[in-house]
Amino acid sequence: MTLAAEGGLARELMMPWGVDIDLAEGAMAQPDRVLTRRASAMAGYYRDAAALDALIRAGDPVHYEVFEKTVPEAYGHLLLCVSKLYPGKVGDEYFFTKGHYHTVSGTAETYLCLRGQGLMLMKTASGLCEAAPMCRGRLVYVPPHWAHRSVNTGGEPLISLCVYPADAGHNYGDIESEGFPQRIVESQGKAVICT
Ligand code: F6R
Ligand code: ZN
Numbered sequence: 001m002t003l004a005a006e007g008g009l010a011r012e013l014m015m016p017w018g019v020d021i022d023l024a025e026g027a028m029a030q031p032d033r034v035l036t037r038r039a040s041a042m043a044g045y046y047r048d049a050a051a052l053d054a055l056i057r058a059g060d061p062v063h064y065e066v067f068e069k070t071v072p073e074a075y076g077h078l079l080l081c082v083s084k085l086y087p088g089k090v091g092d093e094y095f096f097t098k099g100h101y102h103t104v105s106g107t108a109e110t111y112l113c114l115r116g117q118g119l120m121l122m123k124t125a126s127g128l129c130e131a132a133p134m135c136r137g138r139l140v141y142v143p144p145h146w147a148h149r150s151v152n153t154g155g156e157p158l159i160s161l162c163v164y165p166a167d168a169g170h171n172y173g174d175i176e177s178e179g180f181p182q183r184i185v186e187s188q189g190k191a192v193i194c195t
Contacts, residue, residue, distance in 0.1 A: 048091025099149025103169030117154030
């Protein structure tokens with residue numbers, strides 16, 4: 001195995017590689033790993049627990065999927081994945097991802113929206129909140145220290161290409177206990193932010 005000494009760090013030399021991403025469909029060809037979260041994985045996240053239970057009993061549909069290329073989860077590497085959040089509502093709340101801070105909280109992430117319509121909710125531990133529109137061709141930069149959750153307010157899957165430091169890690173626990181102060185609900189046929 002070849003080792004390269006670089007910036008004082010010895011690491012394994014990876015050969016360059018590429019991946020095909022169908023930009024119109026938002027599909028990654030031959031992902032190494034697929035993470036699937038069904039409605040049942042979202043217990044405790046939505047305000048209307050009865051509506052989530054009904055959805056689970058009605059077949060526990062896939063809520064979202066993450067298609068990944070695997071790289072070492074080490075400093076210097078970039079992890080890239082396609083996040084696909086299906087359309088729908090739990091009660092009046094639009095489907096969303098669990099949301100997380102990065103465990104290494106000083107790491108950023110880019111979300112390039114390939115398809116669909118939605119919002120990226122972001123918040124800091126100190127109480128700042130932002131909601132950034134997501135639509136095809138829009139890139140959202142999630143700076144270090146911002147928790148992030150995507151919300152699908154449209155009628156088709158909300159698909160983004162995400163790139164972030166491979167050693168960032170995911171801290172779901174803080175969001176499980178704190179939630180997000182902003183929720184996106186349908187009111188009179190429109191997506192509105194409620195607090
Ligand atoms: C990675 C990232 C995305 C999400 C994906 C699913 O840091 O932000 O790839 O992991 O959108 O959302 P979560 O991880 O919150 O279930
Ligand atoms: Zn992230």
